[in-house]
């Protein structure tokens with residue numbers, strides 16, 4: 147029978163987890179990146195479409211390419227983080243649907259409907275980006291998500307001539323706990339939820 151996670155696990159995933167802007171130099175192995183994806187992929191997406199794609203940027207060459215698309219303090223954050231994930235989406239995700247969702251011909255819903263493909267890719271890659279962040283935290287690493295960049299420029303630099311598009315960036319590694327920003331408050335249940 148499934149049980150609630152331990153208090154410590156809930157703290158690590160949610161209540162004590164912080165967004166990190168400063169990173170220690172502890173490296174992140176490629177095996178860890180595989181382990182992160184192998185948890186992330188189990189999160190649900192509509193028609194099991196799995197539209198998220200990730201480019202893990204580790205090398206100086208590709209960090210330079212990425213920071214050219216980024217402004218302000220985000221440049222330093224990318225340069226310091228051991229890895230920056232470009233959380234992206236494949237707008238032609240539907241090509242995998244015959245394998246991923248054999249129950250019916252779901253591919254046909256998207257091939258001639260660009261608006262449906264775009265919204266499905268964006269919604270579900272955003273969800274997968276959230277699963278990604280929880281997967282990173284569940285393995286004991288930290289995240290620093292960022293949307294302060296020029297998506298069109300990044301798409302030109304990394305995905306030219308492909309059906310992939312960037313969604314948001316996520317620095318990952320082992321954050322410096324002494325340098326987190328002051329914790330922002332959260333809205334209460336009463337402010338955000340209704341039970342009807």
Ligand SMILES: Cc1cc2nc3c(=O)[nH]c(=O)nc-3n(C[C@H](O)[C@H](O)[C@H](O)COP(=O)(O)O)c2cc1C
Pocket residue numbers: 163164165166167220290291292293294295314326329330
């Ligand atoms: C999608 C997204 C985009 C963000 N963009 C940036 C950004 O461009 N630069 C930055 O320094 N922080 C960015 N943040 C960090 C948020 O400000 C931070 O997660 C939020 O204030 C909560 O902080 P906490 O997790 O420490 O409570 C972003 C977070 C998310 C989820």
